[in-house]
Amino acid sequence: MQTLDTLDWIFIGFYFLILAGIAIWVIRKKKENTEDYFLAGRNVGWFVVGASIFASNIGSEHVVGLAGAGAGNKLPMLIYELHAWVVLLLGWVFLPFYARSGVFTMPEFLEKRFDARSRWVLSVFSIIAYVLTKISVTIYAGGIVVSALLGIDFWTGALSTVVLTGLYTVLGGMKAVVYTETLQAIVLVLGAATLTFVGLDAVGGWGSIQETVGPEYLDMWRSANDPEFPWPTLLITSSIVGIWYWCTDQYIVQRTLTARNIKEGRRGTxxxxxxxxxxxxxxxIPGIIALTLKMRGELHWDSPDEAFPVLMSNLLPSGIRGLVAAGLLAALMSSLASVFNSCSTLFTVDIYKKLRPNTPEKKLVRTGQIATVVVVIIGIVWIPIMANISGVLYEYLQSVQSYIAPPITAVFLLGISYRRINATAAFVTLVVGLMVGTIRIFLEIIKDSLNQDGILFYLGDMNFLSFGAWFFLFCIILLIIVSLLTKEPSEEKTLNLTFSTITDEEKKNNKSSYNWKDILITIIVLLIVAAIMIFFNGD
Structure with missing residues (x-):
């Protein structure tokens, strides 16, 4: 690993000055009400919405973990990065329902469609899930990146980034988050693209990579009998996780709710x-480049999760290295800022405001700020626990999400597509589903101490993709059966909130919110996704 030099530090310093300028500008302009603090005043344009969606998704767990998947023979994990089609699903299918309902949060939408019980379950569970997965994983991955790049110890790197990000998130709210994320997305794309081009040049092009690693390594589609990534359940479970993450999770959907109207929100998606x-x-691809260079003896790293920072520090020239380092720091900070703000929104709007409905707006904003500080502290406490994670970080993240996603995806999907689904069914499915997911995680941890012929060992040892697919089917059946055995939902709970109950006026409004250009770009995105799937088939 080469450490950063003076020119690198100048680039990093310049980047942080611009970031601070944007944050200060937003903080000085902000108003003291909940819509402004949590949803940026619902007045954001499509470019900022789209950049914010991308930046909040691409965190250091991607930089570390996805490159690690490329370097560690986990190419089927690529399918989680081809979820552009699911982002389109958010804009074309889910967003109109959310916008019509006028909600701040996803649990709030569940209350409008079902009842307060579902809202409570999703609120509490979402906050716990954020702390256990998003915050802890992002901080852990960020600690690896920062310590490797800046030559400082893991704790200093992780703590300083968390505190700095927490500061502007607390003071500036959602507006500070989306505008700083726009800059971070630009820096990250430019920096990582530079590394890809320099890396391809260093290994002698794509053909040279294929010769070194072999065509079978570059195949994302493994047989249906593969013990790790059987392709049928990989396709099904990744889609379930994708719909949960992109279409029903506060963390991402909150970005589209900041848009000034459905048209801007959809274009943002x-x-x-x-x-x-x-x-x-x-x-x-940089992860595969790092593996190629390692196989040739030109690069060394111990864990696949180190592939990206090691490649960057060895291949890039001075100055450019600083720019990419700034991009990596940007990725870490944007992910943390997003999850901090989402946690404080969920706590303030879905829990605190429900318990104290007459709280004035100014106090709600203050509560949101305190909630963010608490989440920052919990995130820091989790660092030593996360430091014990082994293996490829990205795979760990996807496996945990495969146990979280099925019940929530089932409730939202059937909730908007089937009018007969009622509040009791939604509540039962969420509670039972979350219990099953928790049991699976527990069984996976203790499976070595279980009887290998028993049902508990079978459940704990089952491939996480196969488990996710069967679990989703179980949730769908449970939803339908409980709904049919209990009372039909009232018109108030379904009007404009399911496909069959949308009024003619709302259909007309929705139709006027897009044109042929939106449809054309959507088709182009779908064709690119298909082309990448065909390209990585090992031939």
């Missing part, structure tokens, strides 16, 4: 889908 295609080229 189309732009975000285009940007979502980039990680394949920005992070996965």
């Amino acid at each position: 189309i732009f975000g889908a285009l940007l979502k295609l980039l990680p394949v080229f920005l992070f996965l």
Whole structure:
């Protein structure tokens, strides 16, 4: 590993000055009300919405983990990066329902469609899930990146980034988050693209990579009997996780709710889908380049998760290295800022405001700021626990999400597509589903101490993709059966909130919110996704 020199530090310093300038500008302009603090006043344009969706998704766990998947023979994980089609699903299918309902949060939408019980379950569970997965994983990955790049110890790197990000998130709210994320997305794309081009040049092009690693290594589609990544369940479970993450999770959907109208929100998701295609080229390919150089004896790293920072520090010239380092710091900070703000929104709007409905706006904003500080502290406490994670970080993240996603995806999907689904069914499915997911995680941890012929060992040892697919089917059946055995939902709970109950006026409004250009770009994105799937088939 080469450490950063003076020119690198000048680039990093310049980047942080601009970031600070944007944050200060936003903080000085902000108003003291909840819509402004949590949803940036619902007045954001499509470019900022799309860039914010991309930047909040691409965190250091992508930079570390996706490159690690490329370097560690986990190419099927690439399918999670081809979810541009799911981002389009958010804009074309889900967003109109959310916008019509006028909600701040996803649990709030569940209350409008079902009842308060579902809202409570999703609120509490989402906050716990954010702390256990998003915050802790991002801080852990960020600690690796920062310590490797800046030559400082893991704790100093992780703590300083968390505190700095927490500061502007607390003071500036959602507006500070989305505007700083726009800059961070630009810096990250430019930096990582530079590394990809320099890396391809260093290994002698794509053909040279294929010769070194072999065509079978570059195949993302493994047989249905593969013990790690059987292709049928990989396709099904990754889609379930994708719909949960992109279409129903506060963390991402909150970006589209900041848009000034459905038209801007949908265009933001189309732009975000285009940007979502980039990680394949920005992070996965550098991981494969790092492996190629290691196989040739020209580069050394111990764990696949170190592939990206080691490649960057060895290949890039002075100055450019600083720019990419700034991009990596940007990725870490944008992910953390997004999850901090989402946590404080969920706590303030879905929990605190429900318990104290007459709280004035100014106090709600203050509560949101305190909630952010608490989440920052919990995130820091989790660092030593996360430091014990072994293996490829990205695979760990996807496996945990495969146990979280099925019940939530089932409730949202059937909730908007089937009018008969009622509040009791939604509540039962969420509670039972979350219990099953927790049991699976527990069984996976203790499976070595279980009887290998028993049902508990079988459940704990089952491939996480196969488990996710069967679990989703179980949730769908449970939803339908409980709904049919209980009372039909009232018209108030379904009007404009399911496909069959949308009024003619709302259909007309929705139709006027897009044109042929939106449809054309959507088709282009879908064709690119198909082309990448065909390209990485090992031939």
